[in-house]
Amino acid sequence: MSANRVKAVYLIETPYTLERAAEVIAGEQSTGTFTAVPGETDLLKEKHAARVESIEELEAAGVPTLPGSKTPQGHDGRYRRGLVTVSFPLHNFGPSIPNLMSAVAGNLYELQELSGIRLVDLELPDDFAARYPGPKFGIEGTRRLTGVYGRPILGTIVKPSIGLAMEDLQRMITDVSAAGLDFIKDDELNANPPYAPLELKVKSVMEAVERAADATGKKIMYAFNITGDIEEMKRNHDLVVKASGNCVMVSILSVGLAGLAHLNSYSEVPIHGHRNQWGMLTRCPMLGIEFAAYQKLCRLAGADHLHVNGLNSKFYESNESVVRSIEACTAPMYGGYAAMPVVSSAQWAGTAPATYAATKTVDVMHLAGGGILAHPAGPAAGFESMKLGWEAAVKGIPLEEYAELHPSLKQAIAKYGNGKG
Amino acid sequence: MSANRVKAVYLIETPYTLERAAEVIAGEQSTGTFTAVPGETDLLKEKHAARVESIEELEAAGVPTLPGSKTPQGHDGRYRRGLVTVSFPLHNFGPSIPNLMSAVAGNLYELQELSGIRLVDLELPDDFAARYPGPKFGIEGTRRLTGVYGRPILGTIVKPSIGLAMEDLQRMITDVSAAGLDFIKDDELNANPPYAPLELKVKSVMEAVERAADATGKKIMYAFNITGDIEEMKRNHDLVVKASGNCVMVSILSVGLAGLAHLNSYSEVPIHGHRNQWGMLTRCPMLGIEFAAYQKLCRLAGADHLHVNGLNSKFYESNESVVRSIEACTAPMYGGYAAMPVVSSAQWAGTAPATYAATKTVDVMHLAGGGILAHPAGPAAGFESMKLGWEAAVKGIPLEEYAELHPSLKQAIAKYGNGKG
Numbered sequence: 001m002s003a004n005r006v007k008a009v010y011l012i013e014t015p016y017t018l019e020r021a022a023e024v025i026a027g028e029q030s031t032g033t034f035t036a037v038p039g040e041t042d043l044l045k046e047k048h049a050a051r052v053e054s055i056e057e058l059e060a061a062g063v064p065t066l067p068g069s070k071t072p073q074g075h076d077g078r079y080r081r082g083l084v085t086v087s088f089p090l091h092n093f094g095p096s097i098p099n100l101m102s103a104v105a106g107n108l109y110e111l112q113e114l115s116g117i118r119l120v121d122l123e124l125p126d127d128f129a130a131r132y133p134g135p136k137f138g139i140e141g142t143r144r145l146t147g148v149y150g151r152p153i154l155g156t157i158v159k160p161s162i163g164l165a166m167e168d169l170q171r172m173i174t175d176v177s178a179a180g181l182d183f184i185k186d187d188e189l190n191a192n193p194p195y196a197p198l199e200l201k202v203k204s205v206m207e208a209v210e211r212a213a214d215a216t217g218k219k220i221m222y223a224f225n226i227t228g229d230i231e232e233m234k235r236n237h238d239l240v241v242k243a244s245g246n247c248v249m250v251s252i253l254s255v256g257l258a259g260l261a262h263l264n265s266y267s268e269v270p271i272h273g274h275r276n277q278w279g280m281l282t283r284c285p286m287l288g289i290e291f292a293a294y295q296k297l298c299r300l301a302g303a304d305h306l307h308v309n310g311l312n313s314k315f316y317e318s319n320e321s322v323v324r325s326i327e328a329c330t331a332p333m334y335g336g337y338a339a340m341p342v343v344s345s346a347q348w349a350g351t352a353p354a355t356y357a358a359t360k361t362v363d364v365m366h367l368a369g370g371g372i373l374a375h376p377a378g379p380a381a382g383f384e385s386m387k388l389g390w391e392a393a394v395k396g397i398p399l400e401e402y403a404e405l406h407p408s409l410k411q412a413i414a415k416y417g418n419g420k421g
Numbered sequence: 422m423s424a425n426r427v428k429a430v431y432l433i434e435t436p437y438t439l440e441r442a443a444e445v446i447a448g449e450q451s452t453g454t455f456t457a458v459p460g461e462t463d464l465l466k467e468k469h470a471a472r473v474e475s476i477e478e479l480e481a482a483g484v485p486t487l488p489g490s491k492t493p494q495g496h497d498g499r500y501r502r503g504l505v506t507v508s509f510p511l512h513n514f515g516p517s518i519p520n521l522m523s524a525v526a527g528n529l530y531e532l533q534e535l536s537g538i539r540l541v542d543l544e545l546p547d548d549f550a551a552r553y554p555g556p557k558f559g560i561e562g563t564r565r566l567t568g569v570y571g572r573p574i575l576g577t578i579v580k581p582s583i584g585l586a587m588e589d590l591q592r593m594i595t596d597v598s599a600a601g602l603d604f605i606k607d608d609e610l611n612a613n614p615p616y617a618p619l620e621l622k623v624k625s626v627m628e629a630v631e632r633a634a635d636a637t638g639k640k641i642m643y644a645f646n647i648t649g650d651i652e653e654m655k656r657n658h659d660l661v662v663k664a665s666g667n668c669v670m671v672s673i674l675s676v677g678l679a680g681l682a683h684l685n686s687y688s689e690v691p692i693h694g695h696r697n698q699w700g701m702l703t704r705c706p707m708l709g710i711e712f713a714a715y716q717k718l719c720r721l722a723g724a725d726h727l728h729v730n731g732l733n734s735k736f737y738e739s740n741e742s743v744v745r746s747i748e749a750c751t752a753p754m755y756g757g758y759a760a761m762p763v764v765s766s767a768q769w770a771g772t773a774p775a776t777y778a779a780t781k782t783v784d785v786m787h788l789a790g791g792g793i794l795a796h797p798a799g800p801a802a803g804f805e806s807m808k809l810g811w812e813a814a815v816k817g818i819p820l821e822e823y824a825e826l827h828p829s830l831k832q833a834i835a836k837y838g839n840g841k842g
Contacts, residue, residue, distance in 0.1 A: 021723075029610065030583055066704050068737025091615045098648050098675035099612045104695050106609065109700025110736035127825040160453050163469040177523050188527065189450065191520045194512045227519050228652060231684035253526075254519035256677020264652035276523050279530025283487050285704040315531035316489025378677050 005087040006054065007123035008104040009293075013116030013286050015071040018055050018082040024051035024113045026086050029103055031364070048092055050103075053085040064115030079115050088392075096126035096373045097257050097297055098107045101219040109287065116286025124279075124300070131336040131418065137270040137364050138338035142304060143372070145246055145270065146182045152273060152366040153340070153351075153385045155183025159369050162189055166200065170208040177212030179380035183365060183370070186225035188251050188276045191236075198224065198236050206243040223249040223272040223305075230255075233263055243270045253277035257301045264302025267420045272342070273303030283316060291321075292328040299337045305365055306339045311354050312344035323358040330361055340365050347371050348374050348416040349389030349399075349409055356393035358359035366390070385412035423438040426508040428474065428544035429525040434485065434537030434707050436492040439476050439503040445506050447471035450524055456702045464762075467565040467579060474506040485536030486707035497688070497768045501534050516548035518718055519677050530708065541667075543714045547722070550755040552719040553682060559759035560784050564726060566667055566691065567603045567642050573773075573814075575807045576604025576642070577800075580790050583610050587621065591629040598633030598641045600795070600801035605648035605784060609672050609697045612657075619645065619657050627664040644670040644693040644726075649677075654684055658825050664690045674698035678823070685723025694724030712742075713749040719757045720750070724804055726786055727760045734766035743778040751782055760788050763814025768792050770810030770820075770830055775815035788809070792832040797832045806833035 014021035015178040016060055030049045057079040066240040067080075067329060078227070093099040108117055135141075142151055158169065167201060176184055190196040213219035226236035226248045240248055242414065249272035252260055263271060275298075281288040291308070298306055309317050324344075341364045348371030350378030368386060388409040391400035403410040428600055435442035449469045462523040479502040486500070505688055514520040557561075579590065597605055613619040626643055634640035643831055647657035647669045654676065661669055670693035673681055685694060696719075700710040712729070729746040730738050737760060743764075762785045764776060769792030777783070789807060796803030809830040813823035824831040 014499075030581075044581060044584040048581075066737070067587070067706060068704070068739065082576070092610065094613065094615045096613070096649055096653075098650065098672065098680075099614075102609050102612075102648065102672045103673045105701060106697045107700070107736070109698070109704055110738065112735065114737075156561050160465060160469075163465040188523050189513065191523075192515065192517070194515045227523065228517055228679075229519065229688070230679050232517075251519065254522045254677075255679050256675075258649075258651050258676050259679045265652070272724075276527045277530070280526060280709050281701060283530055285488060288701050289704050306592050309531070314533065315528070316487070316533050316535075317531065318489065319786075370548045379476070382611070 002408070003089045006090055006100065006104065006125065007085060007087045008119060009121040010086065011080070011081070011116070011118040011120050011286065012084050012114055013061060013065055013074050013079050013081045014114050015069055016079050016083065017166065018057060018270070020100050021113050022052040022084045022086065024111060025084065026052050028108060028111060028274070029088065029106055029325045030092070041219055044246055044365055047084055048089060049233070050088045053087050055193055056083040065083045065284070066115050069110060069115035070112040077260065081116070083120070090125050090127060095125070097130040097132065097261065097301060097324055116289060118286055118288055118291050120290040124296065126334065128300055132302070133338040134299055135271070135304040135339050136264070136300055140338065142221075142270055142340055143353045147387050149219065150362065150386065151390050152362050152364045153182045154383060155181055155185065155365060156372045157185050157188070157344070157367060157369045158196050159187070161187030161372060163195070166204040169201070170204055173205060173208035173220070173222070175377055177209070177216055177218070179383045181220060181379070181383050183221045183367070185223035185249055185272060186337050188225060188227070188274045191225040191227045192232070194314070198226065199239055201216055202239050202243045202245060206245060210244070219246070219262055221247050225249045227251045227254050230259060230262060233259065233268065237267060245269060245316070247272055251276050252298055252303065255351050257297050260298065260303065261301040267302070269303035271302055271306040273298055273339075279316070291325045295325065295392055296333060296337070297329050299333055299339045303339050305342050305369065307342045307362065308343045309343060310343040310347045310360070311351050313346055319354070326359045326361070328362065334345045342367060344368075349385040349412045350417045352386065352389035353393040353399055355387070356390065362390065362394065371416060375408070376415055377408060381408035381411065384408040392406040427513045427521065427525065427545055427546065428506060428508045429506045429540060430542040430572070431543050432502070432537070432707065433505050433535055434482060434500050434502045435535050435536055436496050436500055437488055437503065438484065439478060440499050442534050443476055445472040445504045445532060446505065446529055447473050449529060450509065451513070462649055466826040471507050471509045474508050475781060477504040479503050483499040486705070487536050489533060490536035491533040502537070504541070511546050516546070516552040516680060518553065518722060520688060539707055539709055539711060540714050541711040543717055545717065547755065548610065549721055553723070554685070555720055556692070556723055556725040556760050557688065558686070558725045560761045561690055561763055563642075568639065569603050571654065571783065572808065572811050573785045574603045574785050575804060576606065576786060576788050577793045578606050578608055578765070578788060578790045578792060579611070580608070582608030584616070587617065587625040590622070591625055593625060594629035594641070594643070595633050597800055598637055600628070600799070600804045601637070601639070602641060602800070602804050604642045604644070604788070606670055606788070608691060609646065609648075609695045612648040613653070619647065620721055623660050623664045623666060626653055627666055628630065631665070638705070640667065642668050644668040645763050646670045648672045648675050651680060651683060652688060652779065652839040654680065655687065657686065657692040658688060666690060668693055670695055672697050673719055673724065679720050681719065681724060682722040688723070689727035692723055694728065694760070696718055696728045700737070709788055712746045714766055716746065716750050716760070720760045722756055722799055725758050728763045728765060729765045730773050731764040731768045732779070734768070735748035736766055737829060740779070747780045747782070747785065763788060765789070770806040770833045771838045773807065773810035774814040777811065783811065792837060796829070797836055798829060803828040803831035803833065
């Protein structure tokens with residue numbers, strides 16, 4: 001591909017031919033009005049038109065997925081599906097994530113010529129790397145700050161997610177630090193609420209973190225949820241850094257990719273990227289965006305950690321899709337931009353083997369709420385069971401077999417595994 | 422409703438009972454983990470739990486709309502649909518749009534208990550009004566700046582949207598100003614691209630605008646697309662204001678609601694809110710957000726103008742849905758927050774009567790690209806035909822009848838109306 005073009009791959013469904021639909025997509029995102037206007041010269045089109053690069057036909061559907069498509073005269077009742085690659089001249093919008101989105105997504109989702117459209121991949125020229133420096137810490141920086149090598153970073157989430165009193169939160173940090181955990185994060189529902197202002201929380205949490213670090217010799221990484229309005233986020237970030245905090249978290253869809261990039265312009269600690277609301281953009285298989293495309297934008301904008309759900313989670317997403325997300329996040333971009341995939345939701349020791357078998361990487365964060373905290377023998381045993389789950393996975397030893405040697409793992413299987421492990 | 426609760430209305434589809442699904446929604450957005458954890462006391466739940474306020478059953482479906490739902494034992498094969506109202510204590514997150522979204526949207530779209538979920542309305546306590554001042558100009562301020570009363574603000578879009586040379590753009594402004602237009606905007610595809618840097622565009626455009634204003638006595642409102650990264654937007658805005666520009670435009674989904682609210686914190690001219698990418702969030706009828714809910718957030722965050730598509734547009738959206746959007750945008754919030762709905766896409770004089778008949782308001786911007794610029798007798802006749810279309814609509818005179826007295830309207834019907842008008 002020419003170095004000065006953006007390439008976007010779409011999964012589409014159309015009552016027209018794929019060729020016609022692809023041309024409409026390319027046209028809509030260059031000169032787009034319903035009747036020819038003066039000034040639309042051939043030279044201008046040559047310089048600025050989006051171009052259909054390739055079309056791969058897939059099996060057609062008998063009914064339209066999305067409402068509102070029109071049909072051509074003599075429509076045969078089939079809705080053709082295919083993968084369409086369209087390239088856009090970078091100079092149409094420049095290396096700007098916000099304006100890239102207006103070009104590669106823009107009005108496309110509303111076209112009558114389509115009964116389905118999903119952005120499944122993006123290829124971006126190097127100019128984006130020059131403008132967006134990406135994660136400052138990524139996998140390596142997070143390992144350096146936590147001192148964890150050779151296995152996933154293991155952690156948990158503050159629970160209950162809402163309403164915990166400061167002294168209970170402090171006790172929890174003391175407990176999970178004593179248990180040896182690497183990481184703990186605020187729930188996405190809990191940022192800077194009136195009943196627990198972030199300023200107070202930072203003070204309380206960091207007191208507990210430092211005190212526990214003095215006792216154990218290991219400072220847990222705490223991701224403070226600083227999600228908020230643009231200037232509030234800066235204040236929140238500064239509060240965390242001033243108190244020697246070592247991680248901030250944002251709900252990426254709440255602050256926007258522009259908000260994330262702005263945070264990354266001044267951040268001094270890793271950015272833990274939560275993707276709540278993401279389902280809205282992806283659960284309809286013929287609409288929205290595939291995470292493989294979206295995660296590139298999150299990494300460009302500076303996410304050091306990036307949530308991807310987990311295998312066998314409580315959510316709708318298939319394991320195959322979760323695995324694709326982990327692989328996408330760990331594939332290099334511009335030779336770098338490493339972000340750590342965060343595997344979470346209904347996780348416990350027993351989800352480690354399948355995760356490792358499918359991805360062959362330990363460069364993930366693996367978070368368990370109940371899966372650590374509600375372990376029958378306490379959080380320390382919960383943490384140990386998680387480590388053992390990964391050990392078994394990497395060594396290729398069946399979990400039940402490994403559990404025979406390790407009571408904490410055996411207890412975890414008994415509690416969470418329904419006998420399956 | 423209690424003044425300190427946020428109320429969210431969802432259209433849901435579920436293989437479970439509506440009651441069970443509603444409880445899962447409320448639960449997920451308060452303590453949410455897959456196994457009970459210590460500290461989740463009854464007192465805490467009472468203070469912080471989301472509450473199911475009402476359930477209205479609709480007709481069930483025989484197949485699930487979205488993939489990945491699980492079914493209860495003995496599932497009868499029906500996917501129940503209904504409107505579910507859930508209220509959230511405001512103190513769980515405070516009057517913060519980003520954190521509101523994590524609460525009312527959050528992980529809900531990924532739940533296995535649902536095969537469809539769409540946020541259809543939001544009711545927000547006054548505390549949001551105290552934090553977000555909303556549009557500084559709105560309908561009244563836009564009328565004051567343009568000097569247009571008693572009819573819609575009529576305008577057009579710079580076309581071709583990409584690649585126009587500065588001298589051609591200047592000529593276009595001269596032409597549309599001479600034609601008497603009230604308003605012109607950049608295309609959403611064109612913000613600050615390398616081939617036409619905003620700084621140069623602002624200079625060129627404002628030269629032409631001021632020169633035309635000297636000649637005609639009326640200064641056209643030009644919405645400069647300043648979409649970009651957070652600090653770039655501030656620089657772009659300041660460029661426009663310094664050059665005596667009178668409007669800025671942003672792609673709301675590109676900059677995020679947080680980006681929009683930030684712009685509104687310093688903006689000195691009306692903010693023209695473009696909603697490209699919106700289809701992604703709304704085209705699947707059982708997923709995403711209904712515009713009636715989303716437009717409230719846009720207005721809170723400060724959009725003075727808000728795109729709503731148009732009747733009989735080139736897009737998939739039904740006329741009924743467009744009408745609902747116009748009505749939603751013009752309904753008062755907190756007794757104010759007036760934003761002007763922007764009706765556009767394949768518009769011309771002939772779309773005025775249906776728009777007025779359905780909405781009974783002239784408080785809209787009505788934009789036509791080809792519908793004005795490609796009028797057979799030129800842009801002045803195109804503009805005149807648009808005014809005549811609205812005159813006929815308000816007077817209740819059939820368009821064809823009015824066209825008998827007005828050649829520009831007759832020509833418009835001949836060109837764009839396919840004889841129907």
